Every structure is written in C-alpha cells, then in structure tokens.
Amino acid sequence: MYDLPNHKENNEQVINEFIAKYPFAFLSGCDSENKPVATQIPVFIEEHNGKKILRGHLMKNTDHHKAFVHNENVLVVFTGHHTYVSGTWYTNSHTPSTWNYMSVHVKGTIRFLQDEELIDALRMVSLHFEDYNQQSPTIYDNLPANYTQRLMRMIVAFEIEVKELDTVFKLSQDRDIKSYHNIIDKLKQQGESGQVIATEMEKRAKEVFPDSDQ
Known part of the structure; x- marks a missing residue:
C-alpha cells in the first residue's frame, strides 16, 4: 500500500471509529489455484481477550467462500471519502495533481463459525443499520422464523483475527x-466527498502545523 510516515493514522480510537463509519469493506484472498477473489460486505471490528477481530457473514458456496475455506489468509480494505486535489491549488502550481483519501488495510486469518454465532452476526448487522431500533420489522429478531431458517442455510458467519493493521490517511x-x-x-x-476531506484536514491542521496560529 501507499506507505509514507506522514500519511499514517496511529490513533487506535480514530481507526476504530473510521471502520465503524465505513464498514462496507473489500474482503479479498486467493483460491486453490492462486487466483484472486474478493467480495464487498459489512464488517465490524471488536476486541476479545486482548485480540482484535473482524466479524461478518457471507454467502455459502460462492467462489470467495470456497477460497477462504482453502486459504485462511485474507485482506480487508476499508475506504472512506476520497477526492481529486489539483496541483494548481499549491503555492507552486507546477506540481503534479494528486488524490486525497483515507483507507485502513487489515491482514488476518479467517475462520467460519457455527449457526449460533451466525444468529449473533445477523442480529448485530441488522440492529446496527436500523439504528438499534428494536421495533424495526427488518431486524433479525422480528423476521419470520421460516424465512430466517431458509436464510441461514445460505450464509455463514466468520471471524478474522487481525494480524496486521495499516493505514493511509493521505490529507496533504x-x-x-x-x-x-x-x-x-x-x-x-466541491461535492460531499471534497467537503468531508476538507473537514478532516481542518481537524488535523493543528497537528500538521503545531507552531502555526492558522
């Protein structure tokens, strides 16, 4: 990944909040023929017994499920807003343009879980995206039992033990x-993405330029 020291985020709380804000991640690995596979799914970070884990679920018997059964090593990429930055905005305008963005890369090992843990995963995901509204008809506990029984035959929950975690918060x-x-x-x-990046840059201005009054 793009790897420069001044484009790193080292605050664990900021990283966890970023993952919570942008949980729809790329989960990628390699199959038995060393061909790359990937899927996009919501993934959540937790801590158990001093170890960081990622939790989620995916469809059974797909190319990526079979690949992860064969090879437990995975890469999970969380991305947020991103935007073009024109070189004409610099004090020296004869400078190449670039792209500002935020990204968290997690390397780890995946294991698939039993049905009881799948229920926990489905409950967690549905509650999270329904703003923990217990009355919502679409959360796991309020869905018809015959539907959830069919659903659970088609999906499987997983945990990923985090082995390495790296970041790029490239914000000029x-x-x-x-x-x-x-x-x-x-x-x-600019539009929403540009405005979000601008806000992030404003929040970090004192950290980037600690001796400045601006």
Whole structure:
C-alpha cells in the first residue's frame, strides 16, 4: 500500500471509529489455484481477550467462500471519502495533481463459525443499520422464523483475527501551510466527498502545523 510516515493514522480510537463509519469493506484472498477473489460486505471490528477481530457473514458456496475455506489468509480494505486535489491549488502550481483519501488495510486469518454465532452476526448487522431500533420489522429478531431458517442455510458467519493493521490517511500533510489551507478552501466548494476531506484536514491542521496560529 501507499506507505509514507506522514500519511499514517496511529490513533487506535480514530481507526476504530473510521471502520465503524465505513464498514462496507473489500474482503479479498486467493483460491486453490492462486487466483484472486474478493467480495464487498459489512464488517465490524471488536476486541476479545486482548485480540482484535473482524466479524461478518457471507454467502455459502460462492467462489470467495470456497477460497477462504482453502486459504485462511485474507485482506480487508476499508475506504472512506476520497477526492481529486489539483496541483494548481499549491503555492507552486507546477506540481503534479494528486488524490486525497483515507483507507485502513487489515491482514488476518479467517475462520467460519457455527449457526449460533451466525444468529449473533445477523442480529448485530441488522440492529446496527436500523439504528438499534428494536421495533424495526427488518431486524433479525422480528423476521419470520421460516424465512430466517431458509436464510441461514445460505450464509455463514466468520471471524478474522487481525494480524496486521495499516493505514493511509493521505490529507496533504506534506504540503506547506498556505497550500494546505487553500486546498481546504477549494474542497469546501466541491461535492460531499471534497467537503468531508476538507473537514478532516481542518481537524488535523493543528497537528500538521503545531507552531502555526492558522
């Protein structure tokens, strides 16, 4: 992955909050023929007995399920908002343009769980996305039993033990202060993604330029 020290996020709470905010991740690995496979699913981070784990569920007997049964090593990529940054926004405009974005990469080993744990996973996902509304008809506990019984035959829950976790929060930290604030101003005039990145940059300005009054 893109790997420069000043584009890292080392605050564990910030990383956990990022994963919670953007749980729809790429889960990828390799099958028995070393062909890459990937799927996009919501994945949640937890901590048990001092170890970080990711939890989720996927469809049984798909190419990725079979691949992960064969090879337990997986990569999970969480991505957030991202935006183009024009080189014309820098104090030296004769500079290549770039892209600002935030991403968390997790490497780990996957194991598939039993039906009881699948119920826990389905309950967790449905409650999370229904804002923990116990009255919602679409949460697991309020679905018809004959439907959930059929559903559970088609999916399987998993846990991924986190072995390595790396981040790229590329937010123009390597630019001079004038360019940095001009980029923020320009991004505020963009759509949602640009505005989100601008807000993140504003939050970090004091950290990036600790000796500045701006």
